[in-house]
Structures are given as C-alpha cells and as structure tokens.
Amino acid sequence: FVPPPSAMSSHVSSTILFAGGFGTAKSKSAPKKKANKKSKSSILSDIQVDEAPKQSTPKLDRFGLPIPTEDDIFPPLTSDDGARVPVSDGDEFNKEDVAEALQHHIGVNLDIFDENGQSIHEEKSNRWKLKLLHQDPPVLSVENFFSEADVEQYKSMIESNEGNNGGGNGDAVQLSSPTFSSSLSLSRRTSTTWFCKYESMSCLLAKAQALLNVDLKQMEEPQLVRYRTGEEFSWHYDEIPSAQLSNGGQRLATLLVYLNDLDKDRGGGTVFRDLKSPVNESNKRKEKGSSKGNDNQLTVRPKSGTALVFFPAFKDGKADPRTLHKGEVALDTKMIAQLWIHEKEYQASVPENNLQVDAASGVREELERLGVKNVM
Numbered sequence: 001f002v003p004p005p006s007a008m009s010s011h012v013s014s015t016i017l018f019a020g021g022f023g024t025a026k027s028k029s030a031p032k033k034k035a036n037k038k039s040k041s042s043i044l045s046d047i048q049v050d051e052a053p054k055q056s057t058p059k060l061d062r063f064g065l066p067i068p069t070e071d072d073i074f075p076p077l078t079s080d081d082g083a084r085v086p087v088s089d090g091d092e093f094n095k096e097d098v099a100e101a102l103q104h105h106i107g108v109n110l111d112i113f114d115e116n117g118q119s120i121h122e123e124k125s126n127r128w129k130l131k132l133l134h135q136d137p138p139v140l141s142v143e144n145f146f147s148e149a150d151v152e153q154y155k156s157m158i159e160s161n162e163g164n165n166g167g168g169n170g171d172a173v174q175l176s177s178p179t180f181s182s183s184l185s186l187s188r189r190t191s192t193t194w195f196c197k198y199e200s201m202s203c204l205l206a207k208a209q210a211l212l213n214v215d216l217k218q219m220e221e222p223q224l225v226r227y228r229t230g231e232e233f234s235w236h237y238d239e240i241p242s243a244q245l246s247n248g249g250q251r252l253a254t255l256l257v258y259l260n261d262l263d264k265d266r267g268g269g270t271v272f273r274d275l276k277s278p279v280n281e282s283n284k285r286k287e288k289g290s291s292k293g294n295d296n297q298l299t300v301r302p303k304s305g306t307a308l309v310f311f312p313a314f315k316d317g318k319a320d321p322r323t324l325h326k327g328e329v330a331l332d333t334k335m336i337a338q339l340w341i342h343e344k345e346y347q348a349s350v351p352e353n354n355l356q357v358d359a360a361s362g363v364r365e366e367l368e369r370l371g372v373k374n375v376m
C-alpha cells in the first residue's frame, strides 16, 4: 500500500524525509543571496519583494545538527520566485485579465463564462460566478459551484463514512491526518480526511472537468476533509515531493469546495502567506507604514458551495512556492471537498480498486445535466 500524497501530513515534510535535507527541492540548492530591497515603487508598486529575515545562530539537535526553522522549510520568497501582484479592490471582472493571469497555468475553461464572469450553463438561479482573487500567481473563486443539494450530499457522505477504515465497502476511507512530531516538520494537520471512490463523487468530478477542462485520468482521489473545533492544516505547499512524481507528475491545480460557512471571527480560512488581499488605496497606505503587515494576507473565507482554485505548479510542472498556504485553525466545524489535478495519468491507491473510469458514465450524465459540452 502506497499512501496517496495527501495521506501524509504535508508534502513538504515528506520531501524533507526523502531528501534527508531541509526544505523543498527549491531550497536544496545553495542558498541564494536574499533580496534586501524594499518594495519597488512607481508602476511596480503592487509587486512585492520582501526584506530578508535576520540571520540568527541555528539551534542544534543532540547530534549537533541544525534544527530547521520555519524559514528553512518555508523559505521567505525572494525576487527570484517571481513577482506577486494582487488584484485591485473594486475592479470589475474582466475576462481578458483572467485569461492573461492564467497563461502559464493549466487554467480555467473561460468558454463557459460570460463577460461578467457568470457561467452560461445551468438555469439562471444556479449559475456560477467566477472571481479573480489574486492576479499573479492566479487564485480564483467560483461562487455557487455546488448547489445546496450537492453540499448536503457530500456532508452526509462524511457522516456515513465516519470511522470507515477501509474494512467495509463504504464510499470513502477515513484517515486521521497524522501530526508529525519530528523536528523535521513544522507542518501540522489535525483534520480528518476521507479518500473517496471516484464513482461516488461524479458531481465534483464533472464540475471540475467543466471548470478546468481536464481528463478524469489526471484526477487524484477526491477527498472530503473535516476540521473540528481547534483543528488546522498549518503552512504547506500542495506540490508533490520529487520522489513521488512518477505517479501522475506534479499537481497543477488545487480545487477545493467549502461545504459550510464560517464567519470572520470563527477562523477556518484558507490563507496564503505571501499573497495580499485585493488592495485599495487605504490598505496600500497602511502597508507602507508597517514593515511586516500580516493583516492583509489573502484569506479566503469558507462559504458553502464556493470553490477555490489555485495552482501549486505552472503548466510545465515547475512548482510555484508563492502558493504556500494553510487552513487556519477552525473554531467551528469546517468541511471541504477537495480535488487535485495532475500533469499526467494518476493511479489512485485508496479505497481499493478505485478507478477513474468507473466514474465516467456518472460524470457524462452530470455534464449533460449541467449543459456543458466540448470538455474532455
């Protein structure tokens, strides 16, 4: 049994374990000189380059080896990692802007959206609404992606597969995500994940196919995740460690759909460490005044039925460290459905005999019902 990539607490920690070194492939190379620049001004005022953190003497473990710090595992970005360009608050949806933002990624099927970002399939009341939340790297949301009925279906799937460890013949195998206590990892995942049969998730698969125009074969085991009060998934990259790339290659897109709402003061948001929420004139000023303004991190609040899409790697498979993110501590129960899209054909390992092809007819029916044509 080879656990799927997500069965591990974090891909970063597994990279570290495989590589026997610190950090991701990126940080294995000789440490680059950190940029020591302030944000650029003028036209580039929205592009951020962080100041280098202060160097401190490393703490040593009992073998005299340096204990990695959070900065070793999740290195601060430098100008080599590419620019970061937030969107401007109040900007109207513009299809050309979205197409441009997605040019280096597997992207989104923009043919199913009109000039306002409203999907042109389904009856009017159920239309999706596409929004660009961050321009570079692109982060998007799709409101109404799941109907209330879809949400109820997946929430009840979590309930009915509670405690299913694979012995029976349920639709989903439950794995309590391990907490790595090793000093090698600072990533904690305390939520519970269910790895689901493709055929039991045809609605998610069909909608993912309509939105991202990808083959079912590129899809990793669809997952349902539940955070209970106090649970979280701390900073991590969604990229696959190099030792596991033989199965399907890199993850090119993360699609997650929130199955319930969490109010602002109840945590549970999806937070991008290095990205900024839409900027307006007032928070631009605020930022200039403070050298380390974490308050403006791009945070997506869980809203029932809304999908979040981002790209852990570019379409050529090169990982994008700018997408470092976390599921922040949830103060109320939070549930999501999640799907990763790979570069190539991916073979599932759980539940037993889980094959994408078994979902094909269900997906076709669902696409017909949605009125989406011309997808893979």
Ligand SMILES: O=C(O)CCC(=O)C(=O)O
Pocket: 225, 233, 238, 268, 269, 270, 271, 325, 326, 327, 328, 336, 338
């Ligand atoms: O729960 C969230 O908001 C994020 C989950 C996540 O990043 C993951 O499972 O990889």
Ligand SMILES: [Fe+2]
Pocket: 236, 237, 238, 325
């Ligand atoms: Fe993630």
